[in-house]
Structure formats: structure tokens, C-alpha cells
Amino acid sequence: MARMATTQRVVISTIGAWFFGFLIFFPILWMVLASFKTELEAFAIPPSFLFFHWTTENYATVQERSDYLHHAMNSVIIAGGSTLIALLIAIPAAWSMAFAPTKRTKDILLWMLSTKMMPPVGVLVPIYLIYKTFGLLDSRIGLVFILCLGNLPIVIWMLFTYFKEIPRDILEAARMDGATIGRELVYVLTPMAIPGLASPLLLNLILAWNEAFWTLNLSTSNAAPLTTFIASYSSPEGLFWAKLSAASTLAIAPILVLGWFSQKQLVRGLTFGAVK
Numbered sequence: 001m002a003r004m005a006t007t008q009r010v011v012i013s014t015i016g017a018w019f020f021g022f023l024i025f026f027p028i029l030w031m032v033l034a035s036f037k038t039e040l041e042a043f044a045i046p047p048s049f050l051f052f053h054w055t056t057e058n059y060a061t062v063q064e065r066s067d068y069l070h071h072a073m074n075s076v077i078i079a080g081g082s083t084l085i086a087l088l089i090a091i092p093a094a095w096s097m098a099f100a101p102t103k104r105t106k107d108i109l110l111w112m113l114s115t116k117m118m119p120p121v122g123v124l125v126p127i128y129l130i131y132k133t134f135g136l137l138d139s140r141i142g143l144v145f146i147l148c149l150g151n152l153p154i155v156i157w158m159l160f161t162y163f164k165e166i167p168r169d170i171l172e173a174a175r176m177d178g179a180t181i182g183r184e185l186v187y188v189l190t191p192m193a194i195p196g197l198a199s200p201l202l203l204n205l206i207l208a209w210n211e212a213f214w215t216l217n218l219s220t221s222n223a224a225p226l227t228t229f230i231a232s233y234s235s236p237e238g239l240f241w242a243k244l245s246a247a248s249t250l251a252i253a254p255i256l257v258l259g260w261f262s263q264k265q266l267v268r269g270l271t272f273g274a275v276k
Helices: 002-034 039-043 057-065 068-099 105-117 120-133 140-163 168-176 181-192 194-210 213-218 226-231 241-261 263-274
Strands: none
Touching: 002 241, 039 241, 057 241, 068 105, 068 140, 068 181, 068 194, 068 226, 068 241, 105 140, 120 140, 120 213, 140 194, 140 213, 168 181, 181 194, 194 241, 213 226, 226 241, 241 263
16 A cells, blocks of 8 residues: 555656646747747637647748847857856855855855845946946946856855865865865865856856846847847837747747756756755
8 A cells, every 4th residue: 555655646746747847838838839820820819729820930030130149149158258257256255155264254145145135226327327437338248247246146155055065174185285275176176066066057157148137228239148139029019929939939049958958967966055
């Protein structure tokens, strides 16, 4: 009976997991399907799920109207650059807080986390004026800088909690062998923390890729990433759902593929203590 009950629970849990997984993924699936419909079919009531006239006209129209590759390259540079700089700052910061804490360490960590509680619109005007003064509006470096600062507290917190679980004896042994702080970070701590680095790296990349508030307000054309590319299909004439769905599908495709192939590293990093 116990074995049957266990099997029954496994079956129920599996069905429940697939159901909620499909429920979460359904909006993305519907968006992809809508991208292959005509505008009339995208608005049709009742909606058609699979039996409609499939067309790739929306993708052709999107590519003709907007330079997808230009926006995609901006997203890659902005998301990748902000992630790389955030890691270069967060690794030594998390190391110092985890292995050389002071009485102010907890206060600093809480202060960094509190910055995420403030809505970005609260600092939009001063940031905009600063960027205008220094010529950073509609520039890749400007977006890299602001996205790096926005996601830095999360990266430091994740690395700090992961570093706390690394035995101090290993680092002390490296110091006894004559390793400097720089060598300790590069040759001892970082290789051991690769599973923990994967989680904040991927999370920061996804957050930077999907960031819309700062990219819409601080860029227009030259540095506009894919979030601006999507927003351009919302016009005073109305929403063109089929074309908007095609643009959105093209925008999320790269990060969706990346997340699919890197899910093992992400799960491994999270379960190894990155957010515990």
C-alpha cells in the first residue's frame, strides 16, 4: 500500500507540475501562435488555437520596418556588458563581506537591498539630467552603467550567501602557501564558486535583457535594445497584435534559447546555496 501511495503521489505531482508549467508557459505559446496569424485572426473571437491560416508575413513586415539585428546587437552588448561589470565588482565585494566582515557589513548589505525597494521612476529626472549633461543619452555605455548599478545589489547578495558556505580553511591554506588576495580570488575562490557564479550571471543577464523602463527613457535609436524594438509597435493608431507578437517572439528568442541550454547550471547554482 505504501508503494502504491508513493507511486500515486509521484503521478499526481508530475501531472500537477506539467499543468502549472503549461499554465506559466501558455502566454508565451499564445504569443508565438499569434505571430503567425493575420491581424484579423489575432483579434478574432472566439480565438483559433491551431486551425488558422499560418503566415510569416508579420516577421517580414517587422524586419522591413525595423532593423532587428541592430536592436539585438544592442541588447547583447548592453546585457552582456552590464553583467560582466557587475560580476567584476560583485566578486571582490562579496569576498570581503563573506571572509573579512566588519560590524558594518550587515548594515551595508541591508542598505544595498533597500535600494531595490525604491521605484526607478523616483530617480528618473536626476538620472536623465546627469546623462544629458555628460552626453550619455542614447548610448550603450550609459545603459550598461545604469543596468549594472540596478542589478548589482542582487548579484552581491547572491554571491555573498554562496561564498559564506565555502570553507575558510581552503582560503587559509592558500594564504599559508603565499597566495596574495588577488591570486586567492582568481585561482582559488573563483574556480570553486563557478556553480554559484552561474546563477547571478544568468539572472543578471535576463534582468538586463528584459529591462524596459531605463531603456525606453534613456535611448531612442542608436543604443535602443529589443525592449524599445517591441515598444515601437504600440502606436496611436492602435495595437497591431500579430506584428507585436512577431516582434516579441524575435526579442525573447535568444534569451529563451540561452535559458533552455543553461538551466542545468542555473539550477545547480541555486541549489548549491546561491540564494539560501
